[in-house]
Amino acid sequence: MTPLLRVQNFTVSSDGFGAGDGQSLERPFGHADPGELLAWAFPTASWPGRTDHAGSRGLDDYFTRDFTHNIGAEIMGRNKFSPHRGPWPDLEWRGWWGDEPPFHTPVFVLTHHHRPSFTLGDTTFHFVGGEPAAILERARQAANGKDIRLGGGASVIREFLDADLVDTLHIAVSPVTLGSGTRLWESPDELRDRFHLDVVPSPSGVTHHLFWRR
Amino acid sequence: MTPLLRVQNFTVSSDGFGAGDGQSLERPFGHADPGELLAWAFPTASWPGRTDHAGSRGLDDYFTRDFTHNIGAEIMGRNKFSPHRGPWPDLEWRGWWGDEPPFHTPVFVLTHHHRPSFTLGDTTFHFVGGEPAAILERARQAANGKDIRLGGGASVIREFLDADLVDTLHIAVSPVTLGSGTRLWESPDELRDRFHLDVVPSPSGVTHHLFWRR
Numbered sequence: 001m002t003p004l005l006r007v008q009n010f011t012v013s014s015d016g017f018g019a020g021d022g023q024s025l026e027r028p029f030g031h032a033d034p035g036e037l038l039a040w041a042f043p044t045a046s047w048p049g050r051t052d053h054a055g056s057r058g059l060d061d062y063f064t065r066d067f068t069h070n071i072g073a074e075i076m077g078r079n080k081f082s083p084h085r086g087p088w089p090d091l092e093w094r095g096w097w098g099d100e101p102p103f104h105t106p107v108f109v110l111t112h113h114h115r116p117s118f119t120l121g122d123t124t125f126h127f128v129g130g131e132p133a134a135i136l137e138r139a140r141q142a143a144n145g146k147d148i149r150l151g152g153g154a155s156v157i158r159e160f161l162d163a164d165l166v167d168t169l170h171i172a173v174s175p176v177t178l179g180s181g182t183r184l185w186e187s188p189d190e191l192r193d194r195f196h197l198d199v200v201p202s203p204s205g206v207t208h209h210l211f212w213r214r
Numbered sequence: 215m216t217p218l219l220r221v222q223n224f225t226v227s228s229d230g231f232g233a234g235d236g237q238s239l240e241r242p243f244g245h246a247d248p249g250e251l252l253a254w255a256f257p258t259a260s261w262p263g264r265t266d267h268a269g270s271r272g273l274d275d276y277f278t279r280d281f282t283h284n285i286g287a288e289i290m291g292r293n294k295f296s297p298h299r300g301p302w303p304d305l306e307w308r309g310w311w312g313d314e315p316p317f318h319t320p321v322f323v324l325t326h327h328h329r330p331s332f333t334l335g336d337t338t339f340h341f342v343g344g345e346p347a348a349i350l351e352r353a354r355q356a357a358n359g360k361d362i363r364l365g366g367g368a369s370v371i372r373e374f375l376d377a378d379l380v381d382t383l384h385i386a387v388s389p390v391t392l393g394s395g396t397r398l399w400e401s402p403d404e405l406r407d408r409f410h411l412d413v414v415p416s417p418s419g420v421t422h423h424l425f426w427r428r
Contacts, residue, residue: 198272
């Protein structure tokens with residue numbers, strides 16, 4: 001099978017924002033509360049980093065369980081990696097995820113500013129610029145025949161959608177309203193001309209949107 | 215994580231039957247039409263054996279995609295393996311699945327009648343009798359720390375449920391009515407005292423029932 005470029009577990013507010021305004025070290029999602037936005041994902045048994053044996057194994061868990069399944073690389077925007085803007089202030093910052101990031105694959109961070117690659121646990125971060133198609137090609141080579149996750153944020157997903165490079169999207173629409181921030185869409189209907197769409201309400205209150213190419 | 219015993223993609227009619235009456239070589243599901251009962255699964259991109267690049271990647275595909283995920287062994291009833299009853303008439307019969315069965319793990323077939331193990335592709339079939347707990351223990355040893363799939367039919371699932379050995383169940387309830395056959399349940403509510411339940415209607419017309427232990 002041809003490897004796919006997949007968006008997974010990306011969560012937006014009911015008004016279409018993936019994050020709020022004013023990202024900072026203290027507030028990685030800006031004025032949005034990630035505990036509220038991602039309330040569907042944290043209680044699942046397969047949420048990365050869970051060490052207890054509890055956790056739900058219903059519908060939402062199928063999505064968190066699928067996170068690493070057949071994924072060989074991730075592409076993410078700089079703001080998912082770091083709260084900094086412009087040239088890298090220092091190389092101390094190594095992401096939000098501690099010593100064992102949940103990716104376990106090569107990760108390509110989009111940035112105009114040079115920075116050497118580094119490895120944390122079994123995740124290696126590369127810092128790359130250029131066109132989406134060229135970046136996807138690099139990720140494909142690193143993914144060794146597996147699929148590539150497009151990790152967000154919203155503006156990176158938009159960029160790859162505009163270049164028609166995305167094969168599947170799982171977008172969880174949370175009941176939270178944000179009012180402003182980084183917008184993924186005005187409405188999921190915007191993608192219907194190019195994608196099939198299953199809309200699946202979860203008992204947790206989130207509505208999963210599953211898109212695949214027509 | 216402790217390995218789980220999981221039922222996956224097991225499909226029953228709206229009146230609770232996993233197969234019809236009168237199983238035979240020509241009719242592995244008896245009077246039930248598997249094309250109708252499993253109509254939700256065949257069109258998905260991840261249905262085993264699909265070789266084209268088509269196939270849906272919506273909700274139903276999450277379930278077929280999960281089929282092999284972290285599974286290290288399967289336990290199945292004899293009637294899932296074969297239309298024969300009683301002592302094995304011969305050793306020619308090697309299952310319904312041709313030279314490349316979709317399991318890719320050790321498979322333990324429940325039977326009172328001795329038969330030597332054999333390997334087809336990367337699936338090895340073992341023929342075992344005894345109590346569910348002892349069979350599960352053998353499967354666990356073979357599964358190397360991964361989960362074990364409880365493959366059905368309905369009477370085998372009932373037997374392991376009665377012994378309280380099942381951790382999660384994904385049961386797809388098809389809109390088909392059968393009237394008689396091998397019954398899984400009168401109603402999914404029978405399991406609610408021991409399991410959490412997410413009920414998830416799919417756009418394909420099937421209703422996924424996801425159970426996990428309380």
